[in-house]
Amino acid sequence: MTIHVSANSGCNLGCSYCYEEPDRQHSQADIDAEYDIEEIMARLRQFEAKYDEVPGMHGGEPLLVRDEHLERIFSWIYETYDLEETGRHTHIQTNGTLLTEEHVEMFERYRVSVGISCDGPADLNDNRLARSEMDGELRDVTERMTERTLDAIDTLKESDVGVGVIVVLTKQNAGTDERLDRLLEWMDDLTRHDVGGHYNPAIPYEDVQEDESLSPERLKEVYLRTWEWMKAEPYRHWGPMGDYQDNLLGNKLSNCVNNTCDVFNAGAAKIATGDGATTGCGKTWAAAGDGNAFLQGDSTGNEYNDTEERYEMLKQVPGPHTDDEDDHGGCKGCRYWNVCQGGCPSAGIEYDYRNRTRWCAAKYALYERIEDDMRSMFPGLRLVTDAPWDAPLAEETSRRNVDIKPFAGLHFGQSSNGKPTVRGGAHDESDVWSLAHDSLSFDEVVEQYRDRYDEEHLTIDRSRQSVHADSDSQ
Template identity: 35%
Template structure:
């Protein structure tokens, strides 16, 4: 679970053309005020360390940042922040080190490959990108290397751009970067999708190229591939977010805290520009329905990767209808096939091809119907215990 604290909501210094938060901005739902005391009370209620989020969290007054981080360090021993990196200054770096702030930076590539992350004009955009790149280098020099989030699109992940991205990844690794999260572009705008979105084939080519690159790197990892591998092996104890089945009205993986202390959900679910208050309990109706609904009607019926993929993020669902499976189904399926083949060639048994997969599916469905969401690993351990008690048919070895 991640506690995302958003004092200024989706307010941002950039105007990234594809941003999934744009529906909130278009609706005028941008916070201008926050109450530090209410934010702290809400965090205490959640009971865990937090990540400052946005929009852009470094728009917050530096005194308030220090108030939150010094308190967070004292209470939890750590802090976190996700930023575009443009505004990082010497005082921020001091606080990062003093209050143990792990920094995540959103950037889509070096130089012109980051142009979609717009700042009013091409000249200003290139300048802000250069500042972000310098911030990454500086944080690495200071011994606090950030993690990165990269969205793939036409400016950074077409066949001619991939060699540049690969070289950049190698440079990042040499600087000390170890963790990169890749995202397929998510937007509700058909214009932006047509202009910047990759075709399914291009997304597959790009992601497979990063998967192959990872095998050549020493330390830098793309977390999506580790998650997918662990899911195929039933080792999903630490898998989070979409891999665990997300209710868009409760988003168990993300507990949002707004500037007035209100509890909220992952921003990827705010398709109508409304930041709904978090539901008290998660429901798994989407996943039960997807399992039974034929693929031609937006479901996942018959897919051997269903328990690993679960129809992926409801924020990327077909026709923006969260009940459907993801519009990127073909991309994820091809990635699973690729990782599955590699595991099989290495002598592993994957859940996706296990003869008793159906029994595991039935147990997970039963749990969802009862409002529970066990991991594959927990369910398999329970089934093994059941086997030891004499019911050998319901087991996956």
């Protein structure tokens, strides 16, 4: 979960593909809009009593908030969450154009990590200020703003502040191979300097931003090419490729778009707005459809955070990987269900949050390529896909911090000419769960299986502490 202060949803840029832009146009959000710092602080105190997560600032352009108020928010977070002692950080997501030396000093003082929103070098950013038409003057401003953002990244690289980059993928920076190559070159330079980042594909909301977003087929090409780019050098690390590796290894499901999410009250995002009200994830704008900004309600006291209805439906509704049935927008039978869960509801196909994500083909292809590569490098590796379909293994590893010991079946040795070798041991999926028994009691594991499978399909071996469901049950 992330907790954000979004003091003012206005922004000094006007990126035409930004997920907040439809709401800005609807609400006429203004960069001069007032906010009430006392109300924001009151809401933060309420969040603190309820959640453990360290809040940060995200939404609109947070550097439009006056410096004294930024200092008040960050110093309160620093003290209240004991960041120094616990080694944790707070964060800010900014376009970087308003960054000053004073900000950098403040971020160093209060352990603030910085996420910069930037979509590549030079003209790959040209839609960061595009309006309906871009005349010469606006292009000038765009170029200057991009230079400021790139300068901000350089400044932060020189400081003690942790910095990462969010790249929104659009036709402008990834629509052709030539553009993608330039983007990858830029990312290479960042990663050489220990600056990692993450792709977010721009979501084409209904009747809005359609012409700027990548098609699902193009996103698939971009993901696969980027995975090859990432594999080529050990210093390169970029999301979502790294997240997918982790997900398959059962390490965590940290990214909300690979996990369950209630579109009406996203458990992954709790927002304090400038008047002290609360709301949830801004990406749900598309689902409203009636011009009201977002479907999200008060996110402080809602007991429906963990609703699973969409996911119960998705796993029963036929999709592209269901044998002998037509695709009806679901995920039934998909090999990667347990680490994908149908994706973000705001990107549901046909603008319907109940359907699986429009990015399905790209996600599936990337998981498949990563799985093949990991298995060929480490024969015998145990991955989440070795568990029975819909076994909640990835979820459990995330919630309970369980290590499923993916390398437990491997034997490392040397060949006769002295070269290191890796051999796979017996690969028996039945004991995948039992590997985790240090953290989960065996009875708990069995209970989980009984909840999901009929007794006749289960084989329970108490002496080996193993349980599995036969393939007829899947």
